[in-house]
Amino acid sequence: MPKRKKKEAEDIGFITTLSVPAVGSVGMTGSWRIFLPVIDGERCNKCLLCWIYCPEACISKDIRIDYDYCKGCGICAEECPRGAIAMVKEEKRS
Amino acid sequence: MRLRDFPEEELFLQGSAACHGCPGSAAIRVAFKALGRNTVLAVIASCTSVFQSPFPVSALGLPTLNMAFATGGATASGLSAAADRLVAKGVLEEKPTILVWAGDGGTYDIGIQALSGAAERNTDFIYVCYNNEAYSNTGTQRSGATPYAAWTTNTTRGKEEWRKDVAQIMVAHGIPYVATASLAYPTDMFRKFARAKEIKGTRYIEIQAPCPPGWKFPSSHTVKVARLAVQTGMWMLYEHENGRTAYTAGTQRIIQGQSKLLPVEEYLQAQGRFRHLFHPQRDEERIGEIQRRISHVFETLQFTHKMKEHIMDIELAPPH
Ligand code: SF4
Ligand code: SF4
Ligand code: SF4
Numbered sequence: 338m339p340k341r342k343k344k345e346a347e348d349i350g351f352i353t354t355l356s357v358p359a360v361g362s363v364g365m366t367g368s369w370r371i372f373l374p375v376i377d378g379e380r381c382n383k384c385l386l387c388w389i390y391c392p393e394a395c396i397s398k399d400i401r402i403d404y405d406y407c408k409g410c411g412i413c414a415e416e417c418p419r420g421a422i423a424m425v426k427e428e429k430r431s
Numbered sequence: 432m433r434l435r436d437f438p439e440e441e442l443f444l445q446g447s448a449a450c451h452g453c454p455g456s457a458a459i460r461v462a463f464k465a466l467g468r469n470t471v472l473a474v475i476a477s478c479t480s481v482f483q484s485p486f487p488v489s490a491l492g493l494p495t496l497n498m499a500f501a502t503g504g505a506t507a508s509g510l511s512a513a514a515d516r517l518v519a520k521g522v523l524e525e526k527p528t529i530l531v532w533a534g535d536g537g538t539y540d541i542g543i544q545a546l547s548g549a550a551e552r553n554t555d556f557i558y559v560c561y562n563n564e565a566y567s568n569t570g571t572q573r574s575g576a577t578p579y580a581a582w583t584t585n586t587t588r589g590k591e592e593w594r595k596d597v598a599q600i601m602v603a604h605g606i607p608y609v610a611t612a613s614l615a616y617p618t619d620m621f622r623k624f625a626r627a628k629e630i631k632g633t634r635y636i637e638i639q640a641p642c643p644p645g646w647k648f649p650s651s652h653t654v655k656v657a658r659l660a661v662q663t664g665m666w667m668l669y670e671h672e673n674g675r676t677a678y679t680a681g682t683q684r685i686i687q688g689q690s691k692l693l694p695v696e697e698y699l700q701a702q703g704r705f706r707h708l709f710h711p712q713r714d715e716e717r718i719g720e721i722q723r724r725i726s727h728v729f730e731t732l733q734f735t736h737k738m739k740e741h742i743m744d745i746e747l748a749p750p751h
Contacts, residue, residue: 355487356484356487356489356495357487357488358489358490358491358492359488360444360445361444361445361446362444362447362484362485362488362489363446363448363484363485364446365446366446366447369451384434385434385435385437386434389434389460389461389617390457390614390617390654391457392453393446393449393456394441394443394444394460395445398439405445405446406445408451410451410452410650410651411649411650411651412452412457412650412651412654414651415651415652415654416654416655
């Protein structure tokens with residue numbers, strides 16, 4: 338780096354448009370949901386398909402859903418081979 | 432690799448700006464799991480530039496450089512050279528995997544020159560095209576990857592041209608590894624990324640990415656549509672290494688006769704972008720043309736497979 342440029346950079350400090358990784362980068366995306374996936378633990382055989390297919394990484398490896406961020410896309414319910422996930426309309430949730 | 436052996440760590444963080452059922456984020460999850468933390472990412476203008484969320488936060492848990500549409504190959508060349516230098520100077524112990532993540536617009540149309548240049552130099556990086564078959568980011572305009580007869584905002588009666596095949600163009604570059612992948616076959620996809628990570632030189636992986644708003648199907652059907660694409664032969668799974676192409680997962684099963692090639696209509700009818708082929712009346716001509724092309728490819732591959740088995744039988748038979 339030329340001398341003058343280096344001096345300038347030092348005077349200004351390190352400036353850059355650097356983003357930081359964060360959970361919830363656009364907020365609590367659970368509020369996007371219209372239907373809520375509910376897992377029936379009895380039927381689930383822990384095949385992990387819903388875990389890997391969820392586009393939002395909202396299902397943990399021990400098959401629990403993070404409702405703060407789950408967008409309610411319904412892929413987990415559609416793909417579950419055991420029919421263990423039901424999509425329930427949000428306001429009907431007890 | 433079984434699902435239960437996949438790493439648990441998530442490098443794609445929840446609460447991103449991706450649409451419901453986004454194939455891009457689903458593909459990123461599997462790719463990041465296979466490649467691990469020692470990866471440097473260059474995101475080329477695409478939906479991923481948007482759904483990683485606005486400054487000053489990001490849903491991508493890897494060091495990321497956001498770059499313009501045409502720059503995938505050039506960015507990778509710079510990153511790869513810099514990483515080599517840092518390793519030589521002893522600043523880095525191990526060279527990180529250089530990963531370019533681009534859409535079909537940034538690959539098929541705008542980025543192909545830089546990609547081709549980098550591939551010709553056999554630059555050491557992995558190039559991923561997640562192919563949602565249109566410019567979905569800007570509201571679904573046609574790209575070079577949009578299939579024949581598909582609706583987009585500027586092909587309102589269906590695209591008139593056939594899509595080009597960039598994976599095969601990359602095979603023609605003679606690079607060490609080319610593979611195609613599908614969201615519906617995550618273990619196959621994981622294995623291909625893990626394989627690519629082991630190899631030095633230019634590696635190209637293309638993932639078909641069914642996009643709910645762009646292709647007009649419910650957000651819950653992303654994986655289902657991806658699976659139908661493979662089962663009907665609209666998307667083929669293979670890897671090409673050392674001059675040989677090996678078909679994998681669902682495509683291999685069809686070629687070897689373990690499962691049937693489904694009629695392409697089942698794939699077309701699952702999406703609103705092909706609705707004009709069925710309503711108000713069936714467009715026999717265009718549906719038939721798509722089916723004929725697929726059937727031709729699969730009949731040839733099935734025939735070759737049978738011939739190979741037959742030749743093997745002859746070789747293995749004891750001499751009389
Ligand atoms: S897909 Fe169904 S059976 Fe498999 S782990 Fe998920 S809930 Fe359980
Ligand atoms: S509904 Fe969609 S976002 Fe929510 S857990 Fe299921 S797959 Fe994930
Ligand atoms: S338009 Fe399609 S590819 Fe883009 S973020 Fe939305 S679902 Fe994902």
